[in-house]
Each structure stands twice: as structure tokens, then as C-alpha cells.
Amino acid sequence: xxxxxxxxxxxxxxxxxxxxxxxxxxxxxxxxxxxxxxxxxxxxxxxxxxxxxxxxxxxxxxxxxxxxxxxxxxxxxxxxxxxxxxxxxxxxxxxxxxxxxxxxxxxxxxxxxxxxxxxxxxxxxxxxxxxxxxxxxxxxxxxxxxxxxxxxxxxxxxxxxxxxxxxxxxxxxxxxxxxxxxxxxxxxxxxxxxxxxxxxxxxxxxxxxxxxxxxxxxxxxxxxxxxxxxxxxxxxxxxxxxxxxxxxxxxxxxxxxxxxxxxxxxxxxxxxxxxxxxxxxxxxxxxxxxxxxxxxxxxxxxxxxxxxxxxxxxxxxxxxxxxxxxxxxxxxxxxxxxxxxxxxxxxxxxxxxxxxxxxxxxxxxxxxxxxxxxxxxxxxxxxxxxxxxxxxxxxxxxxxxxxxxxxxxxxxxxxxxxxxxxxxxxxxxxxxxxxxxxxxxxxxxxxxxxxxxxxxxxxxxxxxxxxxxxxxxxxxxxxxxxxxxxxxxxxxxxxxxxxxxxxxxxxxxxxxxxxxxxxxxxxxxxxxxxxxxxxxxxxxxxxxxxxxxxxxxxxxxxxxxxxxxxxxxxxxxxxxxxxxxxxxxxxxxxxxxxxxxxxxxxxxxxxxxxxxxxxxxxxxxxxxxxxxxxxxxxxxxxxxxxxxxxxxxxxxxxxxxxxxxxxxxxx
Amino acid sequence: xxxxxxxxxxxxxxxxxxxxxxxxxxxxxxxxxxxxxxxxxxxxxxxxxxxxxxxxxxxxxxxxxxxxxxxxxxxxxxxxxxxxxxxxxxxxxxxxxxxxxxxxxxxxxxxxxxxxxxxxxxxxxxxxxxxxxxxxxxxxxxxxxxxxxxxxxxxxxxxxxxxxxxxxxxxx
Numbered sequence: 001x002x003x004x005x006x007x008x009x010x011x012x013x014x015x016x017x018x019x020x021x022x023x024x025x026x027x028x029x030x031x032x033x034x035x036x037x038x039x040x041x042x043x044x045x046x047x048x049x050x051x052x053x054x055x056x057x058x059x060x061x062x063x064x065x066x067x068x069x070x071x072x073x074x075x076x077x078x079x080x081x082x083x084x085x086x087x088x089x090x091x092x093x094x095x096x097x098x099x100x101x102x103x104x105x106x107x108x109x110x111x112x113x114x115x116x117x118x119x120x121x122x123x124x125x126x127x128x129x130x131x132x133x134x135x136x137x138x139x140x141x142x143x144x145x146x147x148x149x150x151x152x153x154x155x156x157x158x159x160x161x162x163x164x165x166x167x168x169x170x171x172x173x174x175x176x177x178x179x180x181x182x183x184x185x186x187x188x189x190x191x192x193x194x195x196x197x198x199x200x201x202x203x204x205x206x207x208x209x210x211x212x213x214x215x216x217x218x219x220x221x222x223x224x225x226x227x228x229x230x231x232x233x234x235x236x237x238x239x240x241x242x243x244x245x246x247x248x249x250x251x252x253x254x255x256x257x258x259x260x261x262x263x264x265x266x267x268x269x270x271x272x273x274x275x276x277x278x279x280x281x282x283x284x285x286x287x288x289x290x291x292x293x294x295x296x297x298x299x300x301x302x303x304x305x306x307x308x309x310x311x312x313x314x315x316x317x318x319x320x321x322x323x324x325x326x327x328x329x330x331x332x333x334x335x336x337x338x339x340x341x342x343x344x345x346x347x348x349x350x351x352x353x354x355x356x357x358x359x360x361x362x363x364x365x366x367x368x369x370x371x372x373x374x375x376x377x378x379x380x381x382x383x384x385x386x387x388x389x390x391x392x393x394x395x396x397x398x399x400x401x402x403x404x405x406x407x408x409x410x411x412x413x414x415x416x417x418x419x420x421x422x423x424x425x426x427x428x429x430x431x432x433x434x435x436x437x438x439x440x441x442x443x444x445x446x447x448x449x450x451x452x453x454x455x456x457x458x459x460x461x462x463x464x465x466x467x468x469x470x471x472x473x474x475x476x477x478x479x480x481x482x483x484x485x486x487x488x489x490x491x492x493x494x495x496x497x498x499x500x501x502x503x504x505x506x507x508x509x510x511x512x513x514x515x516x517x518x519x520x521x522x523x524x525x526x527x528x529x530x531x532x533x534x535x536x537x538x539x540x541x542x543x544x545x546x547x548x549x550x551x552x553x554x555x556x557x558x559x560x561x562x563x564x565x566x567x568x569x570x571x572x573x574x575x576x577x578x579x580x581x582x583x584x585x586x587x588x589x590x591x592x593x594x595x596x597x598x599x600x601x602x603x604x605x606x607x608x609x610x611x612x613x614x615x616x617x618x619x620x621x622x623x624x625x626x627x628x629x630x631x632x633x634x635x636x637x638x639x640x641x642x643x644x645x646x647x648x649x650x651x652x653x654x655x656x657x658x659x660x661x662x663x664x665x666x667x
Numbered sequence: 668x669x670x671x672x673x674x675x676x677x678x679x680x681x682x683x684x685x686x687x688x689x690x691x692x693x694x695x696x697x698x699x700x701x702x703x704x705x706x707x708x709x710x711x712x713x714x715x716x717x718x719x720x721x722x723x724x725x726x727x728x729x730x731x732x733x734x735x736x737x738x739x740x741x742x743x744x745x746x747x748x749x750x751x752x753x754x755x756x757x758x759x760x761x762x763x764x765x766x767x768x769x770x771x772x773x774x775x776x777x778x779x780x781x782x783x784x785x786x787x788x789x790x791x792x793x794x795x796x797x798x799x800x801x802x803x804x805x806x807x808x809x810x811x812x813x814x815x816x817x818x819x820x821x822x823x824x825x826x827x828x829x830x831x832x833x834x835x836x837x838x839x
Binding site: 065067075 | 689690693694696701733805808811829832
């Protein structure tokens, strides 16, 4: 259940109907021209301030008509989804990538976008895999950087966190970027609202409703690494019932292989076809019904016999929202998701298929003057099937959860305390409990100081529990997180966010030696860790035509073993993370039709580990994009990773300097 | 599938009505209750009370939702949409979209005391002779600015309940 729990943030766009053609809807219409006096190049900062004036149908005419003039003049014209809260007042470290930021980036796929939020560590492992985490714990880059298990990722409320290894298969998460409304990236535990496995953070990808993606959109791109990419989307409104909007889309990717440092091909070329639909029905001012679904099929490592992989998946999701008032609403959501992955020609062919059935209900209401209560529950059944390596081969994994959270306004809106907890029951470890307390103090309109203490849990995955079996049951990992943060907007054009954290991990996974001859080592929970760090992000509208956003993150950790049986490689297996990273994105309207965008990034070196795992040296990357647009057409030339001919981010593949040209048309 | 191929693309004007314009639509309706029109504003009892929208329509269908079945002093309330000034025959409240500001000053000075309550969001509407202007204050709330002299020239009686909530425009 995604798109409403964290407050919607402002995308610098006034969704005013006069600006009805999206390619002209830039931040220019919101911010007035400002002669730039100070050139801030160091502190680069994202978080976006003005909550956007978003469309809603939450104010039925009958009700509004009854209000007095004073009441009408007291209504805030801000987004009224689940929370009418400005980003700057949120008691957590949230950063947002808006559709505007997406349009001005060089990304062709969802995982590439995640380099735009400095609180995420993103490393590309090969042509189709990424290691993505928040607050550390991108582990050993085995089999394409898959050991990053502390981040919960959802697309429109559908979890894409895999119970196979506890992470995300990024190669099959291909949302059509044009139709993404925003990506909310919360760093820090989200166990109370989002559930287990939101230990270090939550990424919430929200696509636009079909009402906002009307018309025909076509795009095509081609380059040296990206062989071709084509996408088409048609959005329309039903003539039979004008409250029904829908869209369908299809996209195709074909990308070439990367090379190893030796120059040999990594044989990871791939292609993928994906399509889907979305329908949104607004039968009345207070109700919204959404139905959406996608399907995809991909062929990876096409030019390799041993590692060739076929993937396909289908999903369908329905959601009903009823709004009682701007303080109270109800949401019911159900989805079915099927994924399938096969390595047909490997030495030992491997197959994994997963069916997920999920039902969630959530209700928010006000109790008295000061309390806003959010509670809900859900049931999810994951049943998977594999042909080898896991014991049992097939598992049914039901999870039941209930949660409740109360946001209490103390001291006349200046101090807010949020207390809550999620209770869940899972098939590996039984009952788990994830409480959280947050405090937010808003002394003035443009600053908020916040603090929180939370507990979150990572339940075992099949990899933890069912590969190396033993009598010792794998426990869930626990984290206690202590956070402090500060948001401020000293002038209208500048927002800054700071967050500091200290996490203590208990029962962290370890690889232990055993005395047994049949299973010489097992996965168990004999490590502990402490991690600490600092995140800084900001957004600066330098002048009307030029916006800067970016940030810096510092991370460090200490992992130690609880018994001598723990193998030293266990540390690197859990965490190979850089200490310092920063990122800056510049979006400049050179003329009315020409835009020049740049994304610069720096990542600290990551020392190697035992068994000849090499160091990954520090690297700088730079993506540049030059786009010309006129009426409905945009032509762009994009260069990615321009600073070096190739570099390694994680794993063995080098990521090359790449170029592509893209043309998009909107009707 | 055939329906999709027909691309029934609607302009965003119908698709999106922001909270801001929902509120403004309700304000327009509320003006009927706090403003009195002189008797010469209507040629007969059957004549409808017209709220007009000049220039693009930012309200979607919301004005109809708000005013649909209402009556103002016995006159039935109708909403009319105009593309330019020459189309306006009779109108009692006229919302002028920012997009047609160019001709507004001439139009307003040609009104010659016709009893029309002119309303707009345009930032210089008061200078051009308009009566009520919508603006958003720093708390993100919709507020009103009013030119009392222009209202008097249009022979409109504004209730004190409305006046005390608006910012009074003082010509420089």
C-alpha cells in the first residue's frame, strides 16, 4: 500500500490547467525570475519544497458550498491525499525524485534513476543488474550484486522484494519512466507502516493515474550500449462513462553486453518486452477505483550458454479509495503477481517461479482534535517453486499483519508525536513486532527538527533458510535505529535536509563453519553490527531557468562476530559499502526549446575482501543530456558515464562510456 | 481495441481540476449570496443569472456541480463559456481567465456601469479595472482583493460580510 503513506512532495509544478501540455510544464511557471547573486556550487541539495497543487476530487461540491467564507479562505491548497503534509514537515529522511527530475536525467530504466537520490547507494553490476541499498549493506557482488536485502521496494503498492534472496530483481522492474509520477525514497526503517524488510529504507515508485497520462506518447532511442529502446503509450477517456480513464503501454529494450576489465565480453546482453494497462474510475467525488497490470518477458545473457536466463512475469492490482474528508480515508488493495525465471542451459538448469497474492486494508481517521489514527492490516501469500538447491523445493509463505499508528498534535501544531507499531506473523520466525516513535518540531513555517527511534526486522528469505539447511533455524535480523533530522527552507528557492542516524543490528546473518562433514558451513545469525552516518540533500532554484539538486551521504559501520565459528568473509558478504558519496544534478533551460542537463556523482573506494575479491576504486561519473523540444516533439542526445572509458562499480563488469539519441513525440 | 485506436484525447481542461479551482468555483457561487445586483441587471423575471467564464475554462465541470440547480433571487443560475468579449451578451458574474488579459482594460472601461461582477486571478487585474481578484497567500490559501470603487461604478452592493474578509484595493 504505497502511494499515500509518505506525504506527497512538490514537484515544482503548478498543475494548473492552463499549462496543459506537459513538455511545457516546467518549474519556470512556479518560481519567478530571480537574478542570481550567490553561486552555490558546493552545497547541492534536493528536497523539493512547495507541495504541488494537485488535483483531487476530495472536496465534493455539496460539502464545500456549505462552508462559510472564512472556512473557504482557510483551506490550504495543497495535495490532499492520505496526508496533507508538506515534505518539509515530515519526521523522516525522505527524498523524492519528481517526474521533472526524471525527464531531465539520462536514465532509460528505473534502477538508473536511483542515482538521483543521494541517500541511496546504487552500483551497476552489469548490463542488467544493480546493487541498490540505503544506509549501507550492499553486500558481496555475487551473481550480479544481489546481496542487498535491507531495502523494501514497491511499485504502486505492489512489493517487488523477492522472498528468494531478500532483495529486488532490478532487471525486471521496468516501469515506463514517462508515466512515473514520483519516486519516494525513505531512508531509515519503515517497519511500522510498510512491514518487514523495510529495515534500512523504502523506495516507493508511484505512477501517474491514467487521467494524467492521456494522449499518445511514442519514443525511440538507440545508442552504443543501448541497442534500442522503444515505448508507446495511449491514454484515453471512455466515451460511455466519462469518469473512466485508461491507458495501455508497451515497451521494448535491447541492450548490449558490458566488458570485463580484460576486454572480454561479459556476455550479459539482454532484451525485454513489457506491456501493461491502467484504468482509473472516478464514480463520485469521494471514490477512486484503480485497476492496473503489467506483463513482461526478457532474455538475458543472450550470447552466453551457461548463464542465459529467461524471465517473465505478470501482475494485476486493484485498489479502491474512499475519502470521507481531508482527515479521513479508507483504502483497500489487492494484487496478484507472478514471476518466473529460468536458466535453461546452465550446467545445472535453475528455475524459480513465485506467485504472490496480497490483500491490504488501511483506514485513517481523526480522533478528537489532536489525534490522527492510521491503522490497517493485510494478508499476503507467497508460494514459490524451484527445481533444485532449496529445501523444500516449494514453499507456501503466508504473512499476516496488522498495524496502528497515532499522530498526536501537541502544543498547537508545533510539536507532533507519532507512535505506532506493526505486528506480523510469518512462516519462518512467527511473530514479529516493529514499533516506532517519531517526534517533529516545527518552530517556524520553514523549518522542522525531528527525531525518531524505531525497530525493524528482516524476516528470513529462502536463501537464508533453505539452502544450507541445518538444525539451527535462521532468525530474523533486527535493527534498532536512532535518527535525528532537520529540514529547512531559508529562502523560497532553497531547501535543505539533514539527517543523522545510528543503527544497531542484532542477529545479522553470518556464514559459520560447522563440524559437520555433509554441510561444512551454514547461514546463521552470529554477527552484530553498528552503523552510523549522515545524509544531506537539497534543492536550489538558482534562477528561473536553472535548478540544482543533489546531496552527500557519509556511511560507516562496524560488524563483528558473536562466536569464533563465524567465517571472516561474512563481513564482506553483508557489507561492501563506500563511505562518502555525493551527487549533483543540474537542469538548465538554455533557451525556450533547448535544455542542458548534467548529473555528476562521486563514490568512495570500497576495499576488497578475502578470496581475492578486489578493491573497487573510487570513481566519478558524469551524465550529460542535451534536449531540443518544440510542440510535442523532443530530440535528445545523451551521454552516460562520460568521464572514463569504462569503470567498475561492483562486480566484474565494467560500465562503459555510453551514448544514445532519443526522440519522443506526444500528441 | 478499436476504441483505443480512435484516441479520444480530451484536453486537460476536462481531465484535471485542482483544489485551487474547485475553491474558486465555490467562491464564484458564494458571490451570488453576498452581492446584490441592481434591478436593471435583469430584463425579466425569467432571465437566468449568468456566471460567465471568459478565456480557457479552468474549472472543468465544477461550476456546474456547484451551481447546477441553484437559483439567485428567483433567477435560475446558468454557466456560460465565452471565447472572446464580443460573445458576451448578458452576464452577471464574469470570470476572466488570465489568458485574455490583453483586451481586458478596454473591455472594462467600455462597461459603462453595466452591473457585472468581474473576477480574475491575473495579478494586475485591479489596475485594469476589475472588481475582485483571487490570489494565493503565503499560507497557500485562496484570498480575495476587491476594488470597492469599481464595484460601486458597476452599481453592485457588496455585503459587509464579504468586504471585511477581503483586502481592499487602493489605487496608487
